[in-house]
Amino acid sequence: MPAMLRKIAQRLGMLQHSFTGGIHPDMHKVSADMPIEDCEIATLLVLPMKQHIGENCIPLVTVGDRVLRGQKIARSEGYLSVPVHAPTSGHVVKIEEHAIAHPSGMGLPSIFIESDGLDESDDSLDPISDWLNTEATVLRERARTCGLAGLGGAVFPTFVKLVQDKRFPVETVILNGIECEPWLTNDHRLMVEHAAEILEGMAIIKHMVGAGSGIVAIEDNKPDAVAAMRQALALRDDMEGVSVLALPTRYPQGSEKQLIYTLTGREVPAGKLPMHIGVLCQNVATTKALYDAVVLGRPLTERIVTVSGDALVKPANLRVRLGTPMRSLFARQGLEDLSGIQIVHGGPMMGERLKGPDVPVVKASTGLLAMSAEAMGEAHSVEQPCIRCGHCSEACPISLVPNLLADQCRSDQFEKAEQYDLFDCIECGACSYVCPSNIPLVHYFRYGKGQVALQRREQLFAEASRKRSEAHENRLLREKEEKAARRSRVRKTHAPKTDEAKAELVKGTASEPAVEEDK
């Protein structure tokens, strides 16, 4: 009932719009007051050939090559892809598969760079300080060549979103500084320390997509970030229609669709993009990276990583070069022995548990958490039967019915699960968090989604195989027929002529003997 009243009040404009469901987990933002530190450059950096959503990259260097910081070492392949750059100067020592931050523990082809300690930069990209008089397409190409991908963790290639489409003009640019995941403070510190650069980046985005208004959205548990952004905004005179909003803290507010609904009252339809309702959403760290790429001419070679967790005594916000081994970051923060510790890549709600710490920091690495078994709730993790309490449905920000979906996934009824909008699930983990029976709901959804994807892939493969098989059969048949036709033709030309034909032949050229008759 209260939810209904709230909806009515929102419709009448008496109350701010706000997404449904959500939870209030303990935030554990222990590193919130810790200034960003520059992390030492590791001696060996490992660059996986895919650090974004999309196609793998192709290496441009070979073993033994000397590379400079910011030099493109792998080119993008296909449209949905961005290149990879060397994070420091050094030599390529090998190119082979290496484990990446992925729940499977599997690997990707990676370029290994041994740092030479000089950290020399490749300055071939010119800074574009006069971006206001630069064509949007040039800036877009810059975002692409600099390897920008969404640094909030989803790593969607940034240039794809920075486009002016006449059918879907962008009216509002939203900067996502929500950071609703517990423990993580990397965006928080970035806003406090680099507010001016972020706003410049926002101005570039507004110029690129031709948007009139803008909102910087920050949760109200980061008052210093709100103050810093407001202060920086007051210093600019070209940011009319831009405001800094402090939103009440609630998870998963930082999820793109939820944030857009809260700010604009408009829902992004299933299977559509924010662009389709005239909105562009960018993470603050990505916006800062765009500033670096355009104004400083610097490709993406580093990012801010929150290193934290209850098993770590010295949490920190570190400016880390991409490719740095995660083990060295924990060691730097005083955690040498990682036995019995669960490492989480990203936040505790949506991040992935890693099989080991020997994987490199990538563009998606918002945070690295060292968690003890107790904190991961493993002591209570025995799955109990569902008691139909309905907490999961109340917590779901997209109004799904998680307990039903989990039942369907568990018993492989994927068609039903799809009908109940399994694929609209954003895997935020709110349902699993509130479940009193410790049902790993999101895990079931991931299983279901994976199985459906597998079946679709098999179906496509079977369909293609069938077509080729039919073509093969038809070709064999045709060849057979052609052969038969050829044979009968040969037989005809070489066969003895009929009597009339012979008579004709004899009449016409009486002196010549009929050659065919011999055969």
Next chain:
Amino acid sequence: MTGLLYALASFGVFALVAGVVLAIAQKVFHVDGDPMVEKIDALLPQTQCGQCGYPGCKPYSEAVASSQAEVNHCVPGGERVMLQIADLMGVEPKELEAEAAAPMLAFVREDECIGCTLCIKACPVDAIIGAPKQYHTVIADHCTGCTLCVEPCPVDCIDMLVKPELIEHWSWPLPDTKRAQQGHERRDHHASHA
């Protein structure tokens, strides 16, 4: 009397109209071939491997549709395909005879290939390219792992390799909890007694 005549006449006209409609419908909605064959064929994995004892997926589906073959002969399709076919045919599911092997991939050792084109002719899905006296190679993305190319090769230069698992194709396993396993088993139980 006239009432009876009217009744007979009106029914006669009705029967005539219905007959014409049916005749037209038969022409318009005529289906070539047995739709059951197409349906079964759509369920099969199209490896064209012949492990079912028939020369391809289509012949096997024809045999199943005409009840000449059991529903459990498709080895690569495994239990899922067997259950789907049994469901479609309305027959009791049957235990599989052979366990599906890990997905395989043919690989031509090019330096040993003599370019005889025999494997190309044997490949049911045209996944091998090459020309006479030229090296042949297998298009990995198109290979169904049916092994039909291995036998004809006169120099034995084709290996069957285990298909490499790609990180893009990795999918989450079922949660490692007792209830997850139980739920899954219950599904299997229901399916085999449906």
